[in-house]
Amino acid sequence: MEVRYSVNPKDVKRFTTDELRDEFLIQGLFQSEIQMVYSHVDRMIQGSVAPTSPRELKVKAGENMGVSYFLERRELGIINIGGSGKVDVDGTVYDLVRTDGLYVGMGAKKVVFSSDDTKNPAKFYFNSAPAHKTYPTVKIERSSITPRHLGSIETSNERNLYQYIIPGRVESCQLVMGMTALEPGNMWNSMPCHTHERRMEVYMYFDLPETDVVMHYMGQPQETRHVVMHNEEAIISPSWSIHAGVGTHNYTFIWGMVGENQEFDDMDNIKIPDLR
Numbered sequence: 001m002e003v004r005y006s007v008n009p010k011d012v013k014r015f016t017t018d019e020l021r022d023e024f025l026i027q028g029l030f031q032s033e034i035q036m037v038y039s040h041v042d043r044m045i046q047g048s049v050a051p052t053s054p055r056e057l058k059v060k061a062g063e064n065m066g067v068s069y070f071l072e073r074r075e076l077g078i079i080n081i082g083g084s085g086k087v088d089v090d091g092t093v094y095d096l097v098r099t100d101g102l103y104v105g106m107g108a109k110k111v112v113f114s115s116d117d118t119k120n121p122a123k124f125y126f127n128s129a130p131a132h133k134t135y136p137t138v139k140i141e142r143s144s145i146t147p148r149h150l151g152s153i154e155t156s157n158e159r160n161l162y163q164y165i166i167p168g169r170v171e172s173c174q175l176v177m178g179m180t181a182l183e184p185g186n187m188w189n190s191m192p193c194h195t196h197e198r199r200m201e202v203y204m205y206f207d208l209p210e211t212d213v214v215m216h217y218m219g220q221p222q223e224t225r226h227v228v229m230h231n232e233e234a235i236i237s238p239s240w241s242i243h244a245g246v247g248t249h250n251y252t253f254i255w256g257m258v259g260e261n262q263e264f265d266d267m268d269n270i271k272i273p274d275l276r
């Protein structure tokens with residue numbers, strides 16, 4: 001598992017394009033083997049797999065988690081963005097079609113991902129955070145969520161925000177997770193933008209044609225930088241950073257947050273003209 005350490009915003013001011021990308025951008029998602037990045041920002045683990053044979057979530061020998069199984073001290077949120085697949089949690093099998101999610105509580109010993117059709121594999125995207133208590137494992141269907149409708153075509157940011165793992169819907173220790181889909185003709189996500197010093201966040205962009213990109217904006221509000229992102233790439237957003245983007249085409253993204261609180265609306269909103 002790749003390890004990323006946290007960086008200081010004072011240092012990031014002087015980063016080159018490659019340094020920014022090495023530190024925050026996560027590429028090469030959805031391979032047949034499980035891919036994971038362990039971020040020391042709030043100890044969030046970001047992972048993905050497009051299984052062509054069953055793949056078990058394991059702590060590999062030599063990995064510095066200090067536990068005997070992956071979810072011994074962690075919780076897990078999963079969303080499938082590919083073909084139909086299954087997640088087997090200690091013998092209980094959850095069928096996940098495209099956009100279905102699953103919360104897995106702390107203490108589950110064996111989590112196995114598989115695809116129903118290896119020619120059209122499932123694409124499981126996941127976030128995992130340290131946990132202190134077991135909350136029930138719950139399957140989440142996107143159709144059961146009433147989305148928050150945000151933005152408008154006039155400002156090119158009309159979108160539906162689906163909260164999958166959020167207090168009152170699916171309880172968790174700290175993980176909050178969901179998906180935001182832009183309406184056709186709308187290119188901006190999360191603009192007007194915000195930070196939340198209380199939580200870090202990871203974004204994963206998808207449903208973007210291979211010929212298009214998202215210009216993802218990060219950095220302190222008065223020290224912004226962009227990272228050019230392609231389909232099915234993720235980016236780490238430390239608590240001090242904005243996270244917003246504009247595409248050359250509309251797209252969808254999964255967001256996952258961990259940190260001090262689970263108050264979705266606890267954001268430090270930034271007025272657009274105040275950005276630098």
Ligand SMILES: O=C[C@H](O)[C@@H](O)CC(=O)C(=O)O
Pocket residue numbers: 150159161179180189190191196201243255264267
């Ligand atoms: O803190 C909240 C996160 O940045 C996202 O949920 C925002 C988002 O998906 C959107 O505005 O479209």
Ligand SMILES: [Zn+2]
Pocket residue numbers: 194195196201243
């Ligand atoms: Zn945010």
